Amino acid sequence: MQAEIITIGDELLIGQVIDTNSAFIAKQLNKVGVSVYQITSVQDDKPHILKALQEAEGNADIIILTGGLGPTKDDITKKTIAEYFDDTLIQDDSVLQNIESIWKQYVRQTLLQVNKDQALVPSKATVLMNKVGTAPGMWLEKGNKTFISLPGVPFEMKALITNSVLPKLKDKYHFPVILHKTLLVYGLGESTLAARIEAWEDALPNHIKLAYLPSLGKMRLRLSAKGFDKQKIETDVQQEIEKVLPLIKKEFFGYEDEDGNEEAVVANQLTKIGKSLAIAESCTGGKLAQLFTSHPGASQYLKGGVVTYSTQSKIDVLNIPEDLINAHSVVSAQVAEAMAQNVLKLYKADFAVSTTGNAGPTKGDSKAEVGTVFIAIATKNTVYSKEFNFGNHRTRVINKAVNKALEMLQKEIFKN
Numbered sequence: 001m002q003a004e005i006i007t008i009g010d011e012l013l014i015g016q017v018i019d020t021n022s023a024f025i026a027k028q029l030n031k032v033g034v035s036v037y038q039i040t041s042v043q044d045d046k047p048h049i050l051k052a053l054q055e056a057e058g059n060a061d062i063i064i065l066t067g068g069l070g071p072t073k074d075d076i077t078k079k080t081i082a083e084y085f086d087d088t089l090i091q092d093d094s095v096l097q098n099i100e101s102i103w104k105q106y107v108r109q110t111l112l113q114v115n116k117d118q119a120l121v122p123s124k125a126t127v128l129m130n131k132v133g134t135a136p137g138m139w140l141e142k143g144n145k146t147f148i149s150l151p152g153v154p155f156e157m158k159a160l161i162t163n164s165v166l167p168k169l170k171d172k173y174h175f176p177v178i179l180h181k182t183l184l185v186y187g188l189g190e191s192t193l194a195a196r197i198e199a200w201e202d203a204l205p206n207h208i209k210l211a212y213l214p215s216l217g218k219m220r221l222r223l224s225a226k227g228f229d230k231q232k233i234e235t236d237v238q239q240e241i242e243k244v245l246p247l248i249k250k251e252f253f254g255y256e257d258e259d260g261n262e263e264a265v266v267a268n269q270l271t272k273i274g275k276s277l278a279i280a281e282s283c284t285g286g287k288l289a290q291l292f293t294s295h296p297g298a299s300q301y302l303k304g305g306v307v308t309y310s311t312q313s314k315i316d317v318l319n320i321p322e323d324l325i326n327a328h329s330v331v332s333a334q335v336a337e338a339m340a341q342n343v344l345k346l347y348k349a350d351f352a353v354s355t356t357g358n359a360g361p362t363k364g365d366s367k368a369e370v371g372t373v374f375i376a377i378a379t380k381n382t383v384y385s386k387e388f389n390f391g392n393h394r395t396r397v398i399n400k401a402v403n404k405a406l407e408m409l410q411k412e413i414f415k416n
Helices: 021-031 046-059 077-084 092-107 114-117 155-170 190-196 198-202 230-248 264-275 287-293 309-317 324-330 332-347 394-413
Strands: 002-008 037-040 062-066 089-091 120-122 126-128 135-143 144-150 176-185 208-215 220-228 252-256 278-280 302-307 353-359 374-380 383-389
Touching: 002 021, 002 046, 002 126, 002 264, 021 037, 021 077, 021 126, 021 155, 021 190, 037 046, 046 062, 046 252, 062 126, 077 089, 077 120, 077 135, 077 144, 089 092, 092 114, 114 120, 120 135, 126 302, 144 155, 144 208, 176 230, 190 198, 190 208, 190 220, 198 230, 208 230, 220 230, 252 278, 252 383, 252 394, 264 287, 264 394, 278 332, 287 302, 287 394, 302 332, 309 324, 324 332, 332 353, 332 374, 374 394, 383 394
Parallel strands: 002 037, 002 062, 062 144, 278 302, 278 353
Antiparallel strands: 089 120, 126 135, 135 144, 176 220, 176 252, 208 220, 353 374, 374 383
16 A cells, blocks of 8 residues: 655745645554555646645545645645546535634634635545644545645644544545554764664565665664564564664664654653753754753653853853853863753753753864864763764764764763
């Protein structure tokens, strides 16, 4: 069973808006056993949309479109879908009632005809009621193919996928199980890792695929299997993991969680053991804290964080002794460790992580070479730091520092 995702909007093609919808839809489809064959982005242009629909019908069993369902003239998806299905648009009274209800509750403006026209849907469509917006989702069938059109507003699309689309797809089709298991490996480059596990990789059974997913300072090994016997799939994948683990014993750190984020692994472990975290950042500029707070429930374990970007802020906010900075430089093991210890005390946390470094392009208040970063971990019983040089590309330095800080934090937390 294969799907194709079509995203509609000129804003996607000029880079004004990043297409996050496709990633979400693909992940949700994969969870229920649907493989995504292709993702296509097209203009707000009728011939382009019609061509994409025709090609998708030849490629996939399930075609999901997002975008182009708004009230303005450039939103042409509904009219184009009606043409593709040789259909006409009719008013759906339940959708109109939903629009009027939203206007009454939240919108202090006159309900215009263009807003009412959002209740127009192809006569052959089954309406998927959008409870968080005015543009309805639409479900159409053509032969044995299913076409689903959804609004492009991400939170509206997500609600429809979760509450309407997936339940209907599971009722209509019998999907196989798709299983992914991802191993986190630190300290090995892609070619070195591939050479080490080559014999194991060559012996993998045909129904298990391996993917290398390199990132800054880390590697993810993803094992994927597909089939209708869930127990067999899970057993086969686990057996292969047990074969490869001895080959990467020193570099293997753990498994990536369902969300695909190391910070989520840390968050889950902190929650599990009932411990808390504090963060002090300099060169990473709050990016580390942002990763944690982007997940719901962060307040359960994250006590707080500070971004002491300037030298003076380290003195004023974190009470780093000025003579310590003068003696060792603001980018040093001593300052990193003091930052971690002091933010630990400030927030009365169980674990703390700090970053201080020179991301470039100039050296700033420190004599340290561009790319030099010190990362420290503190607990109530110990503090330690490590020095790194992440090169001379500012963005890479920051991202590598964040990844390495997560790695060090994981190692410390998983001792408990």
